[in-house]
Amino acid sequence: MRNLTMSDRWIAAAVQMNAGEDKEVNLQTAERLIAEAAAQGARLVVLPELFNYLGRLEDLAEHAESLDGPTATRMRQAAQKHEIFLVAGSFAELRQGDDRVSNTSLLFDPQGKQLGLYRKMHLFDIDLPDVHVHESKYVAPGDLPSVCPTELGGLAQAICYDLRFPELPRSLNLREVACLALPAAFTAKTGAAHWEVLIRARAIENQLFVIAANQFGRYVSGIQSYGHSLIVDPWGTVLAAASGDAEEIITAEISLDKLREVRQHMPTLGHRRI
Numbered sequence: 001m002r003n004l005t006m007s008d009r010w011i012a013a014a015v016q017m018n019a020g021e022d023k024e025v026n027l028q029t030a031e032r033l034i035a036e037a038a039a040q041g042a043r044l045v046v047l048p049e050l051f052n053y054l055g056r057l058e059d060l061a062e063h064a065e066s067l068d069g070p071t072a073t074r075m076r077q078a079a080q081k082h083e084i085f086l087v088a089g090s091f092a093e094l095r096q097g098d099d100r101v102s103n104t105s106l107l108f109d110p111q112g113k114q115l116g117l118y119r120k121m122h123l124f125d126i127d128l129p130d131v132h133v134h135e136s137k138y139v140a141p142g143d144l145p146s147v148c149p150t151e152l153g154g155l156a157q158a159i160c161y162d163l164r165f166p167e168l169p170r171s172l173n174l175r176e177v178a179c180l181a182l183p184a185a186f187t188a189k190t191g192a193a194h195w196e197v198l199i200r201a202r203a204i205e206n207q208l209f210v211i212a213a214n215q216f217g218r219y220v221s222g223i224q225s226y227g228h229s230l231i232v233d234p235w236g237t238v239l240a241a242a243s244g245d246a247e248e249i250i251t252a253e254i255s256l257d258k259l260r261e262v263r264q265h266m267p268t269l270g271h272r273r274i
């Protein structure tokens with residue numbers, strides 16, 4: 001297993017927020033919570049999906065930014081200031097020649113260098129009796145996975161609805177991945193039924209840690225987010241869980257010994273028939 005020897009035990013944090021339409025307020029909230037998580041000893045902090053602006057999907061383009069816009073710049077600075085790895089949730093990224101945006105997550109290292117870039121691949125187009133969302137009308141899908149080797153182990157990225165698609169982590173070289181970071185704005189309706197079971201399933205079947213940072217509360221389109229941010233280990237054990245209705249930081253120790261132990265005792269990754 002490469003890149004897993006430098007820092008065998010470290011603290012991960014998932015930040016739970018209720019972002020709204022005021023970008024400056026959201027950015028200041030994120031900066032405050034990142035500072036608190038770092039003060040609690042976190043070396044990796046994960047923010048939720050669309051943490052800088054959560055409003056109507058049809059307004060995303062108006063609030064979209066480039067990869068060196070104010071949101072990315074402030075998150076880069078926060079990672080550097082607190083000397084942490086930061087999965088800067090996701091934000092609407094401008095696309096050249098397209099009315100649609102990308103739903104983009106950046107990973108910064110403790111020097112403020114951008115290590116990873118992931119654009120949400122699976123878009124949330126659903127038609128439940130009381131939740132109707134057509135994300136692909138406003139967001140273009142990404143087409144590349146992201147895995148970054150770091151001193152904390154390999155960090156992979158996914159966003160929210162991607163959680164439902166086991167083929168995304170399965171497309172990676174899982175032996176090089178220790179953690180999956182999952183920024184989310186998972187709905188309360190679907191979350192109550194599926195959130196924890198899907199996160200634990202992805203953690204167990206891929207034998208990795210999942211650090212899932214969700215939004216909570218209602219946003220302008222009337223949709224309620226589920227909260228219940230989670231950190232789960234490769235055995236499927238819930239290491240930390242947030243409530244459904246409050247701003248929170250959850251933290252847990254990530255032990256790469258635990259990861260090795262699970263993979264050695266039950267080497268399912270080597271038993272696959274592809």
Ligand SMILES: NC(=O)CC(=O)C(=O)O
Nearest residue numbers: 124160161185186187190
């Ligand atoms: N909001 C999402 O992208 C996904 C979600 O809420 C779900 O899969 O359920």
